[in-house]
Amino acid sequence: MNEDLTIFFCIGVQKSGTTILARILDQHPDIACMWESYAFKPRLKASIFHPESDSWRKHGFAEADVRRWSARWGGRPGAALRRLVRRVTGTDYVGMIQFRHTMSPALADFARRCNATVVGDKWPWYIDYLEETMQAFPNARFIYNVRDPRGIWNSAQRFKQRERGDEILQEMLQRDRFIAPYLSRPNFLTLRYRDLIRQPEKTARRLYEFLGCEFDPAYLVYDPAQDPYPQRWSWISQASRPLDPWQTEKWRVEVPAETQARLTAESRWFIEKYGYDK
Known part of the structure; x- marks a missing residue:
């Protein structure tokens, strides 16, 4: 792993805007971001570490590398033993080691092909493997995305x-309750x-400042012709479109009033915590 690379992970929950x-x-x-590697789920076909997945192809990885990474994950101890270790220690050490030994070269390779000095992965479910991810990449930075409860419901x-x-x-x-103690960390x-x-x-x-990069308004304009792997975003059609403020407000029209009231009551503490309108 190139020690000069800055590593980051985008975490949260699905439908919160992480794409x-x-x-x-x-x-x-200077930044390259993978789209949902499913790195801790190598047996799922959505994972870049599954040879039959189309995800690794969309990111330009070599099949030989993917098969080698898949074999590395395939050699880990049985699920029952891993669950026991995690229950006793609170950490899946085996999974953490496998993750480090496969994700490190994957990130480095993707950064090299994208000419990036900052590289990361957007996969909301890293929040379920937070300790393992932090141990595998001690210097990594984490970007936690939240959304108005009524909006995410809609x-x-x-x-x-x-x-x-x-x-x-x-x-x-x-x-959010789980991750709260971590959020004050730098x-x-x-x-x-x-x-x-x-x-x-x-x-x-x-x-960009959080990742040590300079800002230019030109970086906010998405140009598929300048994207070496535009097929990454194909699952979410809005991902390649211009930003639309209506996406943050349409729940007010599309969600019935009685449902809005219920959702507001259920998530009042979250609404107050993140400064959303009640």
Whole structure:
């Protein structure tokens, strides 16, 4: 692993705007951001470490490397033993070691191909492996994204007609309680989806400064022709479109009033904590 590289991870919960966050980061010429590696889930076909996945192809990895990384994960002890170790110690040490030995070369390779000095991965579920990720990359920086509870409910409820609003909202609230003790650390940055969309220049300045990069308004304009791997964003159609402030407000129109009242009551502490309108 190139010791000069700055490593970061975008974390939070699905539907909170992490894909837009990743794209804005990736638009900076010195920053390269992978899109949902599923690194801790190597047996899922969504993982860049699964030879049958199309994710590694979308990121330009060599098949030989992917097969070598997959074999490394395949050689770890059984799930029962890993669960026992994690229950006793609070950390999946085996998974952490495998993650470090596979993600380090993956990040370095992606940074090299993108001519980047700052490289990271956007995968909200890193929050479930926070200790393992911090131990594998002690100097890593973490960007934690949050969204208005009513907005995330509306997005999760409507996305591909899956109606997962209540599930994803509770996920966000539970994870925020979990991560709260970490957020005051200097290597953690918290931002709101609303600010990312409605105040992109101000928010991007914070992001780039946090990663040690300079700001230029030109970096806020997405040009697929300048993106070496634009197919990364294909899962979320809005990811390659211009930022639209309506995305932060449409829940007020699309969510029934009685549902808005229920969601506000259930997440009042979160709304107050992050300064959203009641």
